[in-house]
Amino acid sequence: MIAPTEGELSILRVLWEAGPLTVREVNDRLNRRLLKQRSAAEPPEKPIGYTTTLKLMQVMADKGLVHRDTSARSHVYTAAAGRERTQQGLLRRFVDSTFGGSRTQLVLRALGEGNPTSAELAEIKDLIKQLEKEDRHA
Amino acid sequence: MIAPTEGELSILRVLWEAGPLTVREVNDRLNRRLLKQRSAAEPPEKPIGYTTTLKLMQVMADKGLVHRDTSARSHVYTAAAGRERTQQGLLRRFVDSTFGGSRTQLVLRALGEGNPTSAELAEIKDLIKQLEKEDRHA
DNA sequence: AAATATATACGAAAGCTTTCGTAATTGCAA
DNA sequence: TTGCAATTACGAAAGCTTTCGTATATATTT
Structure with missing residues (x-):
């Protein structure tokens, strides 16, 4: 299984939490999360554009990180690997690179x-x- | 402190282990490590070019990840932050992105x-x- | 001294992720 | 039907890390 990038991981987190979703739904949740995080003092984070999320999820489909159901007009995406398994893989890589294994x-x-x-x-x-x-x- | 990239981290590991070194010494050790890792069956990993390591360490100096002593012809580089502190920073980032904090x-x-x-x-x-x-x- | 080896500096290419603009398509509403 | 909204597809730009070629300077060897 290919390791997800930082941006891909943030999408996977949404899919793990909320189950199969459309691009629109994922994008909404990502931006809602941004709003919540923003406190008064912090620099106002720019929302993620819809086509940005779309493209990212298309790339993820190509990589096999998500599956997509194209039967409806709005495609529905599902995380290909479970949260545990993915965390396990990322953990191994991180332990290797940062803690010498x-x-x-x-x-x-x-x-x-x-x-x-x-x-x-x-x-x-x-x-x-x-x-x-x-x-x-x- | 700025977070080191993957390649930068591999150089920091060498500096932490062996103390202040020149680019040549770091490059040698990186490639010796590659040789050790290589087993008969694995694809023969290409050694890291000297100027590649040089450039990377120059970038690291710009970022403040290493300090360099330019008094001699061969500059001597030192890790700016200790291993523990760097690991701590990377760990925090990793926990946030992969384990929701x-x-x-x-x-x-x-x-x-x-x-x-x-x-x-x-x-x-x-x-x-x-x-x-x-x-x-x- | 001349030739050779070794160092740094530097720009640019290559490779990757993320962002964006735009065209083409589909569904819905007036 | 016609127009409007939402969706996918797609290419390319932007931004970052890594790799490389080459010029230039400095030492070392013959």
């Missing part, structure tokens, strides 16, 4: 500087317990 | 699918303990 280094860095809440820590501890169980059985 | 999601994904060894898990558990202590005091 060491997932542990990544985790330590992520936990070390971010003030994780006790709830988050608890969730991670639970997962570690599970993993240790599996390890014992293996 | 949730470090916890990233950690869970990183631990979940990678068969971490018990030594790795122990290291992470230690860190969690420390963090919980700090949390109590805060």
